[in-house]
Each structure stands twice: as C-alpha cells, then as structure tokens.
Amino acid sequence: MIELWILLAICSLATYLWRGSGVLLSAGIDPRGEAFTWIACVAYAIIAGVVSRMLLMPTGVLAETTPLERAIGSAAALAAYFWLTKRNLFVGVVAGALALWLVKIALL
C-alpha cells in the first residue's frame, strides 16, 4: 500500500519533469524539431503497445475473455463508432463494452 503511494509519487515527478522543463525552456526551443518528433513517436508507441497487448495477450480480468469475445467487442465498438454514430467516441466505447457483456451472458 505504502509502496504504491511512493510509486505514484515517483511517477508523478517523472511526468512533471517534462511539463516543468517545457515551461523552463519555452523561450528558445522549436517544438517542431527532430528530437521532439521522435519523442512523440515513442510516447504514442508506448500506449499503443500496452493496449494492443491488453487485447492480444491480456493479463488480469481481461484474461477471462477469449480472443473471439474480444474481437466481437472490438467489432461492435468500431461499428458503433464509424457507422451508427458520426464518430462518437463515448458511444463506441460503451457499445464495445456492452457487446462483450452480452456475449458473456449469452454463453453462460
């Protein structure tokens, strides 16, 4: 419990480091430079990597779903997002969750 608070504090400092130095350096640096493009690529790649691993090789509660169930949920989210609504992210996310839940109930 206490380790978790410490971990959170360290992670929050690690995040603030970027924010704080952004203010400090904001006078003379061009944010469109090459190094920043690479940094942005890595930041996007990290979250995409975590999420695709959650879908392909889930740990924790999502491990209780089969790949087919996750595929059905994903298809429902994409369908609701692109076809049923005009790209409403909230509706899409909820549709995916609802589809997974219904599939699970139907298989009980």
Next chain:
Amino acid sequence: MLVAGYFGFGALAAAHDIPLAIAVASTAVLWALPAQIVLVEMHTLAAPLAATVLAVMLSSARFLPMTLMLMPEMREARHRPWKYYVAAHLLSLSGWTMAVARFPQVPRAERLAWFFGFALVLITVNAAATAAGYLGADRLPPLARLALVFMVPMYYLLILTGTVRDRTAALGLACGALAGPLAYLATPDWSVPLGGLAGGTLAYLILKRT
C-alpha cells in the same frame, strides 16, 4: 470524450485491486491517462520499479513539446512565473487541443485564466469519472466489471483508428501496437519501455523515409 477513458481506467484499477484513493489520486497528480494505464498494468505484472518509472516517463514525453508550444501563447508580463508551472501540471491532450483551437479568440491577458478554469473543470470531472468507474466495477457482478475494464482498450482502439489525423501519431500508434506484444513475448518485465522505444523509433524512421 476523455470521460470514457477515465471511467474505464477506474474500472481497470478496481479489477487490479489498486485502492480507490490511489486510482483517484493518480488522475489528480499524473493527469495523463496513458501513464496511469501503464502504471496499473506494470504494477500488476510486478515489473521492476525502474522499468515502470521509465515506461511512465516515456509515455508522458509528449508533454514537453505540448508545453513548449502552449506557454508562449499564454505569456503576459502581468502574471507571476509560478502560475505557468501550475498550468503545466494541468495540461492534458484534450485541454491542449481546446486551448490551441480557442486561443486566437481569447485576448492574450485572459488566456491563462481561461486555461485554468477550463483545465480545472476537466481534471475534476475526470477524477469523478475515475471514482465512478472504480465503484461501478467494485459493486457490479464480475461479468459487468469485465465489460467496464474492456472500455480501456476500446477507448484507445477507437482513438487509434478514428480520431488520429496527424501522421506522427498514426505511425507511432501503429508501430507501437505491433512492437508492444512482440516485446512482451521477449521480456514481460521490460516490454513496455522497450516496445515503446523500438516501435517509436521504427515509426520515426518510416516518417523520415517517406
């Protein structure tokens, strides 16, 4: 729309037995959804501290260019410098997008106040969404909880396929989605930072080539 992500994050934290206070506090002190998801996932994998901190740090790196771009737009001789350091903490991707879109219509002297008002509402609403997702997942039957946790990958799946317009983000997300699981097969503990570095660098190289 950020609310769906934080709601799912709350459910994820509950499912992984993270205390409610930590989950809500993480929204307030990290205020970066990818960093929070990385933290919860890696904590569950029992990854080494250094790997977790490195992954969280790399996932938050986009705040540097975002802050660099936004701060000059809010600069005004009248404001005290420390206020910008507080503003930097309140910055999120959606707050930044809104600010960039609205600043041309807001007089320079009022921009900082406008940003504070907007960002504080955003952070409060999403802290509440985190708590709601957590309590929902905690109280509902296991299958419904499963569905709430599923909101996290769905949120990013839709962002990945639908809302990304800029090539850097699209390539970074696509390469990361490939590299993440591969790195996990190689080394679960360090998969998040290593997969991110490998995928991100690949995306950068593709971006430069084309």
